[in-house]
Amino acid sequence: MKRKKVKKLVAIQPVSFLEEGKEAVKAYCEDVVFYDTEPEDDAEIIRRIADADAVFVSYNRTIGAKILSACPNVKYIGMCCSLYSETSSNVDIIYARAHGIKVTGIRDYGDEGVAEYVAAKLIGRLHGMDGHAPLLGECSEVSGVKVGILGMGASAQAVARVLSFLGADIYYYSRSRKEEIETKNGYTYCNLEELLAGCNVICSCLSKNVTLLYEKEFEQMGENKILFNTALSPCYEPEAMKKWLEKKNTWYFCDTLMGVGEEELLRYDNVNCQKKSSGMTKQAVERLNRKVLKNLEEYCKELED
16 A cells, blocks of 8 residues: 655754655655754744644754644644653643644653763763862762762663763662662662762753752752753752852753753853753764654554554
8 A cells, every 4th residue: 555645744943864864754755844954933933834734843942832823734743852741842742632733752862972971071070181170179980979860761870870880879869769770770769858968979860841959959969069960951940050159169061051041151160061962972863863753654654544
């Protein structure tokens, strides 16, 4: 039976698709448009979608009710980024579902790069490779360092796995305990206050738009700490973070500007942001392409039913 195709698919922005991936998309679509620049605003997104019935979008553009209501032909949205929950999604999934729009996302494609980023930056800070005094006062190994991880999803597990291999003691806090992971890997669950006070290294692997650190929590953290944030949004209240950064030997590392939040923080010597996702390695892009294409293939199969 001849495959049923999407009539027109538009990638409204750069979505990390390889040339061979773009060619593969054509097997599922009669017409395909990949934009290689970021849209200026919602109006530009609406113009780009126009009469398309399918859309590709990445993590840094919001597709809300305003856009979807202006583009009534859209029946499929392929998120070329992680989809963990409706509340953290940059697509209004509730509106989409109510209007018969299928939304798919992917997971577990960039975790390895994130883990390597945290390990590399932590080693540099422990050894004082950045020209500042080492975090613990003298050149130190990861071995024996107490690392507290906020969250224990796939990304957090990748970070824990790498740092545990290097000899770190892993503690974690999450909304629900992962006793099987504790037993298997020797990690220790503790409440948030204990984790913040007892660990020199804190790594936030929380979902997007989750804020966990306020003034009280930063007071519990105190001095001589390094905070990593690998989420696509700040995990903290901005003014509380600024006060904490004034304390002795405090450091904040994140990979994306979305993780910084207020770019004013970049003026601090103890804030380090590489301004690009650590998860978007060559291998991660290849995995992203395969998973997004698989979702599109499955959607086209549904059209045939």
